[in-house]
Amino acid sequence: MRIIKNVPMKLNPDKVIKELRLNKEKSLTTVLELLETAESLIQPKVSYEVAYVAKKGKDTVKINGVTFSSRVLRVNLEKTKKVFPYIITIGKSLESEASASKDLLRQFYLENIGDMALGICEKYLEKHLKKQHGLEKLASMSPGSLEDWPVTEQKPLFSLFGENLRLTGVKLNEHMLMIPRKSVSGLYFPTEETFFSCQLCSRENCPARKAPYDEELKKKYGLDEE
C-alpha cells in the first residue's frame, strides 16, 4: 500500500466563494478566516493499493480475489487489468471543529471546505496515478454512489487493504459509514471514455453532481432492464 500525506492543501478563496455561491465583497474576510482555520485542521492522508482484475461474471467482478457485485463496475472494467482502490481522509479535526460550532453558517462553510479538500486529494491521487503508471485517462467509482453499487460494497473494498487498513486512518462503522466522516473511498481505473457515476443517476438538484444525467448511457449499461 502507498500512503501520500504531503498533498499540497492550498484552498483558493475565489474558488471557495464561487463553489459556495457567496458574494465576494461581503464574504471575503469570513472566507479567508475560515480557510486559515481549515488549513490548520486538515490532515490529508491518501492511501491506495494496486490491484488486479481477475474473473468477471455477468454482474460481478473479482479483484485481488474479492468479488464485487455491480453491473456498472463490471462493464467499466471490461478491458481493464489493473485498478487502484483508494481511501482518502482529511482526519477528524476539521469535522470536530465544524460539529462543535454553534454557528450553523460556520458549520456549513467548514463542512463544505472539508469536501473541497477531499476533492483536491482525489485529483492529486488521480494525477499521481497517471504519472506513476503512465496512464492517460482514469475514472473512478465509489460504493454507494449508485444503486447498482451500494454502500454495503464498502466492506469488500476495504478488505482489499488487508492488514494495512489500520494505516489508512479510516474505519467503517456497522452501517458502512467511514470514520472520520470526512473521508472518501473508491476505485480508480484506466478508461478510454470519460465516466462519472452521476451520468447514471437521475437525482435532481444534487449539489455534488459532476456530470449531467444520461438516459441513453443508462440503457447502454443495461440498467433500464430492471
Added chain:
Amino acid sequence: MEILEEIAAEIEKGDPASVPALTEKALSQDISAQDILNKGLVAGMDTISERFKKGEIFIPEVLIAAKAMKAGMEIIKPLLAESKVEAKGKVVIGTVKGDLHDIGKNIVAMLLEGSGYEVIDLGNDVPKEKFLEQVEKERANVLGMSALLTTTMTYMREVIESLEKAGLKQKVKVIIGGAPLTYSFAEQIKADGYAPDAASAVDLVKDLLNQ
C-alpha cells in the same frame, strides 16, 4: 417603510447587526412581540424560503438570513414566553441511529424555527427509544427524521413501527428527508411525508399541521 416591513427587509438582506436594533425599536413603538415575530421576522424568512425554492438564492444566504432572524428572536423570546404566545407547532427532529450526518437536519431545524415552530433537536445517531420518549414527553406535532445512508435509512421504519406499537403514530406526523430517500420509500414505511430539501420540509410541516 413601516418598522415591521423594515425588519423583514433586513432579514432578507441578511443583516444580523440591524435586526436587533429594529426589533427594539418596534417594541418601543408598542408593537407586540407576536406581531414582530409573525409580521417581521417570520415574514422575512418566508420571502427567503420562497426565493430559495425558486433557486434564486442558495443555502449560505438562507443561513445568513436565519442568523439575522435569530438575533431578533433572542430579544422577543422572553416576551413571547411571558405573554404565553405558543409556537405554531412542536417538531422533534434527529438523524437516525448509526448516521452521523447532521448539517442537512440542522438547516431544516433552523428553517422551521425561522418559520415559528418550536424545534427539539436530538442531534445525530438517535435511537428509536429516544425519539419515542421525546415525542411523548414534548407532545410533538411532528417527528422529523434524517438519514444520509442507504444502510441507516431503513432504521426509520423501525422508529415508525415503534411509534405504532406505543400508540403514538396517530398523534404525531412523521416526515423524513436525506439524500437516498424518495417519496416511495416514505410511503413504504408509512411516513406521513418526505421532503427532498430544507425549504420543502417547512412547507410539508405547514401542510401536515393544517390538514
